[in-house]
Amino acid sequence: MDSWVIALMLGASIFLGGLALIAFLWGIRSGQFDDEQKFLNQARLDGDEDLQDAVEQEQKKNKLKKKSYKPE
16 A cells, blocks of 8 residues: 555544544533433332342342352
8 A cells, every 4th residue: 555545544544533523522511411310210210029029130140149059
């Protein structure tokens, strides 16, 4: 390859990387990644049956852990 091709590719990469960095910093500053209500909204929108199933599965998992652990 000629050196001008490498220089062009390097310049384009730096330019695109700079644009991505600016977009990422803008997203952080404007609060695009803040999701303060995520877990609260999920709990409000879940049905009672789904929550009860999750509790039962967690209890089963804990029972299996207790059974498999045998101190010597």
